[in-house]
Amino acid sequence: METKDETAGPIILFDAECILCSANAQFVLSQDRSKRFRLASMQGEVGSALYRRFGIDPGDPDTMIVVDGERMLRDSDAVLSIYAGLGWPWKVLTVFRLVPRAIRDPLYRLIARNRYRIFGKRDSCWVSGPEYRDRLL
Template sequence: MKTAHDPHPVIVFDAECILCSANAQFVVRHDHARRFRLASMQGEVGAALYRRFGIDPADPETMIVVEGEKALRDSDAVLAIYRGLGWPWKALGLLRIVPGFLRNPVYRLIARNRYLIFGRHNACWLPSPDDADRFL
């Protein structure tokens, strides 16, 4: 299980969601420092992290980024990912100047309708063997 002493933030995502899986693949491709670890909400670690932060893994409407003992959710989680990828993606972190009360409703609307808008995989996306160590 992820602990406060783990230096790697963990992105918990929906591996059946085409958009979410594409985002996870984007992170794997652009996280050259290998800073992030990933866990699907369908897996044991991801589901446990969701439950730890009061989110039902069977019906989530957010992804989370777990850093130590806290979890970022909604648009804050997305922006934390971009800030953690380094340049040029880090520049997208400047979107934090847009207040959360404006960003989060848009995020939640997309999250609630992600399967309808982007589709759903019949099976969870799996990483390549070279990146398997980045998945929990």
């Protein structure tokens, strides 16, 4: 039987109470035809442990992260790595890597800091449909 471990591919850590973040998680699950990504909410055991492992407070994160083995991407690099991993046509958005990180990351952080105010917050964590449960940690 296959086990869910940290070596089976990139893990996207997201805020399951954030409406924008949950919508992004749903988007990834529906568009990831190769089932490359797995997801974990920062509110869950796996997600909070990974945030702590990389020195980020899961109770007050300033970023979403993508963990691939020992490598961690954050801020705009994390978002762009997700689009790259989704393949065509989403991979075309990686053209934004041409924009310097010094411009991309402050814009990302501005949205991240204000995500509840702009997009709203759920009263409880988003839960995926049964067809995606095998990809959630």
